[in-house]
Amino acid sequence: MTTTVFLSRPQSDVWQRIGDWLAQHQRQIRWIQWSVVAVYAVLLVVPVFLPMPGNAAHIWDDLTRFAQFAFWGIWWPMVLFATVLVGRVWCGLLCPEGAISEFSSRHGRGGGIPRWVKWNGWPTLAFASTTLYGQMVSVYQYPKPALLVLGGSTLAAAAVGYLYGKEKRVWCRYLCPVGGVFGLFAKLAPLHFRVDPEVWRETQRAGLKPGPVNCAPLVPLKTMRGASDCHMCGRCSGFRGAIRLARRSPLNEIVHVAGEHPNPWETVLIVFGLMGVALGAFHWSVSPWFNAAKQRVAEWLVERGVLWPLEISPPWWVLTNYPERNDVLSLLDGTILILYVLTTALAVGLAITLLLALATLCLGRWNPARFHHLAQTLIPLAAAGVFLGLSALSVTQLRMDGIDLPWVAEARAAMLFLASGWSGVLCWHVTGLYCKPCGRRVLALASVGLAVAITNTGWFLFFWGW
Ligand code: SF4
Structure with a gap:
């Protein structure tokens, strides 16, 4: 039987030791994962069987309110924030879906992964559709839609794990609705598992035949250059003496790696998904504008005696329907909601696409790879926007319980300002790879700067304008 070869390395820094510690404590990590699974299951399932919380309920004395805050007020925004800080640690060490999918795969059928599963568009499509569906059923507000959306995703993860791969996370790699978003945000992380190709070759020349490392999300270890697909589980730390956890510049992956394999679906996810649908x-x-559009359409329908779109309220799993809370969406509300989100996505996405295309042309003849590379420079701003949008829920939930955060407006402005600057610096470095004359680079930067301004205007309206 072959054994995995982990070489000891003479000089190790704190990050390398952390990586090695992860590799040596996989059993304990699995315990942590199953504890998260247990907490996740309780918070997801139990509130469905409890009465709706009254107006006097608080996060600290009502399980439904607590679960709501835990899922959407802490977990979701913090996981995104953590991914930017330390890569996909959530995926590799804590995610219940990942743990369930891998467990199911260990005991499953072990089938080959079909081509349709590997289609690059799934993460973008899944993110956009779950975001939209989540709004239609008010997933952030009620336990039943939370169970449907999160529980449905968990069941799908288990089923895909059972069907495909052996002890792998096929779901996480190809199909998870937030996998694409995590993959983008991880490109910004100042930590990653670094592969030293020279050391790898040396061990090959020396005839070392190490046993395999089970990289559950199927990252090709030898050629790994970024943190996008890596779940930071640490299993490969020390492998062949060539892989270690290491620091890097938060500009590095987007400037030097992201342009090598342009993925148009990532551009769609950034421009139309994170900056549009979200x-x-x-x-x-x-x-x-939403209210005005609804009003206009309602009047138009009433004038023609067509009342059923205003009267029909589909069940809670199609559109929000909680009459006891005075929270019911009619067919008309739902239709305008869907159209509003899609129109915003199209308008913002197309404007940003045009500006990116202009920036691409400022640097020389049309080049799709350069266009997609420039789109990657918007990831910091996209990440900040989604984080701030989600954390607005946390702020609202805390306010409902009498906890005010007086500095929140300044913190939001500072985050948007810093993220815009981060995108600008990335853009400047990326333009330098394609064009030397400063004037052209400044023009390209100005064009991307307009895209940044459009996005900031959207967030300004949300936080301060309306
Ligand atoms: S490359 Fe694979 S095995 Fe290594 S840390 Fe990342 S997810 Fe784990």
Whole structure:
């Protein structure tokens, strides 16, 4: 039987030791994962069987309110924030779906992965559709839709794990609705598992035949250059003496790696998904344009005696329907909601696409790879926007319990400012790879700067304008 070869290395820093510690404590990590699974199951399932919380309920004395805050007020925004800080640690060490999918795969059928599963568009499509569906059923507000959306995703993860791969995370790699988003945000992380190709070759020349490392998300270890697909589980730390956890510049992956394998679906996810669908999904509930559009259409329908779109309220799993809370969406509300989110996504996405295309042309003849590379420079701003939008839920939930955060407006402005600057610096470095004359680079930067301004305007309206 072959054994995995982990070489000891003479000089190790704290990050390397952390990586090695992870590799040596996989059993304990599995315990932590199953503890998270247990907490996740309780918070997801139990509130469905409890009465709806009254107005006097608080996060600290009502399980439904606590679960709501834990899922959408802490977990979701913090996981995104952590991914930017330390890579996909959530995926590799804590995610219940990942643990369940891998467990199911260990005991499953072990089938080959079909081509349709590997289609690059799934993460983008899954993110956009779950975001939109989540708004239609008010997933952040009620336990039943939370169980449907999160529980449905967990069941799918288990089923895919059972069907495909052996002890792998096929679901996480190809199909998870937030996998694409995590993959983008991890590119910004100042930590990654670094592969030293020279040391790898040396061990090959020396005839070393190490046993395999089970990289559950199927990252090709030898050629791994970024943190996008890596779940930071640590299993490969020390492998062949060539892989270690290491620091890097938060500019490194986007400037030097992201341009090598342009993925148009990542551009769609950044431009139309994170900067479009997500913005529309946060906007609609406070937007005067949404209300005006609804009013106009309702009047138009009433004038023609067509009342059924205003009267029909589909069940809670199609559109929000909680009459006891005075929270019911009619067919008309739902239709305008969907159109509003899609129109926002299209308008913002197309404007940003045009500006990126202009920036691409500022640097020389049309080049799709350069266009996709420039789109990657917007990831910091996209990440900040989604984080701030989600953390707005946390702020609202805390306010409902009398906890005010007086500095929140300044913190939001500072985050958008810093993220815009981060995107600008990335853009400047990326333009330098394609073109030397400073004037052309400044023009390209100005064009991307306009895209940044459009996004910031959207968030300004959400937080301060309306
Ligand atoms: S490359 Fe694979 S095995 Fe290594 S840390 Fe990342 S997910 Fe784990």
